[in-house]
Amino acid sequence: MTVVPLDPTSPASHAVGIDFDQTLVAHDEGWQDGRIYGRPVPGAIESLRALKQVRSVFIMTARPRRFHPAVAGWLREHSGLETLVDEDPERAYWQGDCLLVTNKKLGAAVYIDDRAVRFTGDWNSTLAQARQAIGLPSAPVPHRC
Numbered sequence: 503m504t505v506v507p508l509d510p511t512s513p514a515s516h517a518v519g520i521d522f523d524q525t526l527v528a529h530d531e532g533w534q535d536g537r538i539y540g541r542p543v544p545g546a547i548e549s550l551r552a553l554k555q556v557r558s559v560f561i562m563t564a565r566p567r568r569f570h571p572a573v574a575g576w577l578r579e580h581s582g583l584e585t586l587v588d589e590d591p592e593r594a595y596w597q598g599d600c601l602l603v604t605n606k607k608l609g610a611a612v613y614i615d616d617r618a619v620r621f622t623g624d625w626n627s628t629l630a631q632a633r634q635a636i637g638l639p640s641a642p643v644p645h646r647c
């Protein structure tokens with residue numbers, strides 16, 4: 503695992519990015535047209551608070567911007583932490599004291615995401631994991647003429 507300790511010269515080292523859907527909020531009844539109805543994934547809120555004590559935290563979501571205020575509301579309701587919806591199209595980093603809700607992949611020391619494959623420099627392993635994640639055999643079938 504790559505270790506990224508806090509470094510005053512590296513803005514990315516100050517932040518942790520956490521995915522929202524199915525990482526923080528459960529989808530026990532499917533997508534429901536994007537309505538945010540779910541309960542927190544067990545351990546999510548405690549972990550969010552623990553990370554917030556040591557780093558800035560932003561919440562990543564691929565949801566359209568119209569959902570971002572509701573994401574922020576869910577986070578406030580369940581964590582008690584202050585939130586901010588990202589309105590800055592040029593933002594590349596986050597070093598604030600509240601939870602930032604954004605649909606950008608900002609610089610971070612680590613990302614927590616239910617859909618991620620960790621890249622460790624080995625594309626053979628990464629490709630196999632990616633193929634498995636999308637329901638394909640882990641080894642590509644050789645092309646025959």
Ligand SMILES: [Mg+2]
Nearest residue numbers: 521523524616
């Ligand atoms: Mg997700």
